[in-house]
Amino acid sequence: MGAKDGDASNVARWSAAARRRAGRLRRAVTHRGAAAPAPSAPATLPWIDLTEDDLHLLPDDGRAELRLRIRDVGVLRALTLAPGPRYLRVVVTLASWRAPTLGWRGSLGAVPGLTGVKVTWPASEKGRLTVAVDLAEPTPVATVARAIVPLVVPSRALPAFGSPEIAVDARGADSALALLSTPAARQVVPEPDVEALRGADLLLVDEVRPSEVLQVHEPATLLAAPVVDVLVHRPLGRRRPDPQDPQGLAALGSAALVETRDGWQVVRADGALVVDVPRDRPLREAHVRKLRPVGALSLADGVPEAPTAAFAARLVELAATGTVLHGGHGLSGVPGLDPELRDLMGTRAPTSVLELTLRSVEQVRRTLRAHSGLAARDRLSRSMGWGSAMPTVTAVLTSRRPDAALATLRALGAQSYEPFQIVLAMHGVPAPDLTGLDDRTRARIAHVVETGPEVPFGAVLARASAVADGELITKVDDDDLYGTEHVADLVRAYTWSGAQIVGKQAEYVHLERRDVTLHRTFRTETYARQVAGGAMMLSAADLAAVGGWRPVPRSVDRGLLLRVLQDGGVVYATRGPGFVYTRHDRGHTWLADDDHFDTRVLDEWNGLPPQLVEFEQQS
16 A cells, blocks of 8 residues: 555554454443443452453443453453553452462563552462552553563563564554564554654554554555464473373374364364364464364364465464474465465374474474564565564674584574574684685674683683674584574574573483484473573573673583573573584583483484484475
8 A cells, every 4th residue: 555645654454353353342241231330439349350352341430440350461461452441450360370480470560650569479389360550540451461461471572773663553453462572562652743753663553544644554564474473372381292102192182173163173083172263363372271282283174165364364373382283285275374384284194203393393483484473573674674673693602623613603604594693702722714614604704702711611602792793692502413493493482482591402412422312301392490501592681681601611501591590580491403412522511421311311313313403394
């Protein structure tokens, strides 16, 4: 759509889903019998059970206090879009809260006019949680909800040296949350001088109102493909398959997608219902939790004859959870579906636990590469001439071994992620000759740092990190193996976890002396206390905020993890494919013999299975 002269704000037309939903809700209120507005709050106010689809049922009758019971943080995020109602006191109860890690407690965000807050935590690490917020003057419930989000779940925005201010109109659909770089929506704040600065650079609205918006910009790339909300549609908590279970893949669970009148159902082979999949609204957190035990989902009988945009949206939401979708042979007509993802969904069912894991990881990669909110923002940002919306990443590589450094530089040069750079720090030895590297790898090496052998390892890392240009920093080691998707895997986990540090565990270990590869028992797609030092990522701002790397000769990774945890941060471990931890006889900063790694082994292979590093698609 072409632009009209006038206002310089850019507006992306959002769907009419919210209007349809509002109509249903108005009819529901009429059916139930809406109470007459009360002139003042009653002595004892009833609790209101609220879901994401009931926001228009919030009372706006002049009462001073609002008491809500909600099932999960998804309702809080949707509340940040709630129009209008203001209260002097807001009380929110989460029926079933769970701490991401032992002892974690979040912090309340900013609330103007806050006079008091009381948090009643459950006696253990899970249970009922209640937050009561008192305010000096009536305040929008959206403002209070936005402040409660980081109190109850790990929450932060993506780091950026520059980004547009994206706002969601109060009448917009909550599916617009998927397009934000923040966990919750910011309300539009009008500026007094709109010629100097507008309240937002991009406003997502349910409908364009010419009296309020003079210039309309509708970038087709934004809405050309279905978009998933990575804070809902993600593999967090996905159950890890156990190769030693005598039931094999059956122990993890296989199911089929079956079309019904109201949408679809995920049904196990024995006929048991796993979850209903709605047709016209997104999957919610409650749906995703029920999908965690389902390892594979057949699409053979679930693809409509005439696939709609709604089916495409549900399909990519299912794919983002990590449940392996297979047998989808009629997907060519699904509108907006990424071709590479469609091809993967059309392959046969996995036949081994390893194949199931690798397929799940690759499916999430392809889904989020094409259908995440970050991908949509990146397309929009480029079309507007704002540059890439992807966070910049610097890989910091320290080495005492020139030959090993060159091998790792080649692996980093092949990384799929952009924008990406490398800082090479040589510890006690000169930098190797880099002229033999390919052009792409050489172009990615932004800085070379050389230090003497007397400088502690942690101080070397500090010097290298100080010259890094990336908004995110990842540490890599010169003796580990990295697939081309490794850095992108960490960025994706960073977007969906809300953690300060993300990484991979030493889940796959190659012992060079015996030439065997071990699959070790680590919990993944979960919040953790540690990750492998050669596969961790955090923002440059968080690294500096905790004091950076300690100037110690070894255990530098552990030192950083402790600093982050002690400052209230959290750590998230994503799945291991694309990273293989290697043990050899050429010296390690972590002193451990091979016998240490023979404990807690799930599976073992002779040599190094190449698919652990690079995915190989089966037919």
